[in-house]
Amino acid sequence: MRSGRLFRYGEMGADQNDVAVLEQEFAALVARRYCVAVNSGGAALCLALKVLDVQPGDPVLVNGFTLAPVPGAILHAGARPVLVEIGADYVIDCDDLRRRARASGARILLLSHMRGHIADMDAVMGTCDELGLVLVEDCAHALCAKWGGRAIGTFGEAAAFSAQTYKHLNAGEGGFLALDNADRAARAILHSGSYMLHGQHLSAPGPDVIAGWEERTPNFSMRMTALAAALLRPQLRDLPRRVARWNAIHDRIASAIARSQHVRLPPRSPRQRYSATSVQFSLLGFTDGEIAAMLDRCAARGLPIKWFGAGRQRGFTSAPRHWRYAGDQGAMQQTHAILAGLCDIRTPLSLTDEDCDLVAEILREAIETIVSTRAEAGETGRARTG
Structure with a gap:
């Protein structure tokens, strides 16, 4: 300099x-x-x-x-x-x-x-x-x-x-x-x-x-x-320590959010040794509106989460249907069905174990709130029709 x-x-x-x-x-x-x-x-x-x-x-x-x-x-x-x-x-x-x-x-x-x-x-x-x-x-x-x-x-x-x-x-x-x-x-x-x-x-x-x-x-x-x-x-000299800590952060958050019955983590082969700088998971049985509402609740508590199934590309996140410049690729139905519920949490090295637990807690609480709201809406609907 x-x-x-x-x-x-x-x-x-x-x-x-x-x-x-x-x-x-x-x-x-x-x-x-x-x-x-x-x-x-x-x-x-x-x-x-x-x-x-x-x-x-x-x-x-x-x-x-x-x-x-x-x-x-x-x-x-x-x-x-x-x-x-x-x-x-x-x-x-x-x-x-x-x-x-x-x-x-x-x-x-x-x-x-x-x-x-x-x-x-x-x-x-x-x-x-x-x-x-x-x-x-x-x-x-x-x-x-x-x-x-x-x-x-x-x-x-x-x-x-x-x-x-x-x-x-x-x-x-x-x-x-x-x-x-x-x-x-x-x-x-x-x-x-x-x-x-x-x-x-x-x-x-x-x-x-x-x-x-x-x-x-x-x-x-x-x-x-x-x-x-x-x-x-x-x-470069610090890379082994950083990779080990990144994987520890990933594993702590992943194992905690996996406790939710509404979350699916992708399977990993035992032949794979990963090197993670983020956590990915799929939400099960959520509508687009529910996913958006869940992400808003997390963001309000300081936890930004990316969603690959969003209708419009945002920030670093996009899906094949957004890449019109790539030409006609067909429906890509299988890929878009998987991306529909795929979410992504970035995991900076600055996260402590307590931070990791809080990340998982915020996500689980947001998921349960959406599920509870859905259930309450269903009960109200049944009461009205009854």
Whole structure:
């Protein structure tokens, strides 16, 4: 900040090398050969598709429970999203994946590990092998997660991570593309906007590989700033403690709200080791009006809850029916039926155990109030008709 050298490259040399060192450290953390730091998780997804040679109009498969920047990244890369249904566990439905892959002719699956819910990666990889699909992983909510002991972010040809405020690492904004292929890494470095200063990268293929792509690869100006990297590097060392505390917060709130007969938590496979920064649950048997009233009661007590089934997109929350820019995806009935009651509680690390108990108490009381109001209205109606 004192020097004003916030750009990651220096014409007189990389004396400010926080970004280069961060890339090297992050690649080691996620067990990939190369890492390119960029300005957002969405930019990392876009770059992943570009280096996998997605062409204008190409179909790219993506699960229907995700956030708007994911289909947005597909469009940013010039491709078109093909949305795939989800199941009751909030993750991709592999049967529908097969149907839509065959119908669309898509060759790439962009799998979003939305809110840290991990699909059966054995089934996903088996389906990819069966259909010849190339996998890209959106790990924005899944840093440090695992399936069967293997790190999420190492299953696909490329993996994208986020450093936006509400993620495991927080620089306000930022992202990482992690991959193993030297040619793709070279192209990602050039696409990100290295000018001719790519020699200042530490997590990079040799200069001969990059030189082979220099004059064929456009600069998209997606670089991470030195300031963002300086904020992120100390957080890497604290990540194991933070993940453990986040999971403890998640488990305490989840177990408490599960006591309500009106709440369903998604099942998780024992092969999954999650890394949660929020809690998701489904409300059972509630109308849209009742859900809205319940959320209002929680908000009045200082507990904001997101609802993926809302009629209009709000804040960070949306559903496939809101993404008209993605083109006609059909009814997506299964996905929208699941999202209809799906709610989301953000869990900042600042929450104490007492805070967690209060969160659950507020939610349970709001649910019971709505249920009681419904019952009273039913009794009144029966009395009048009687």
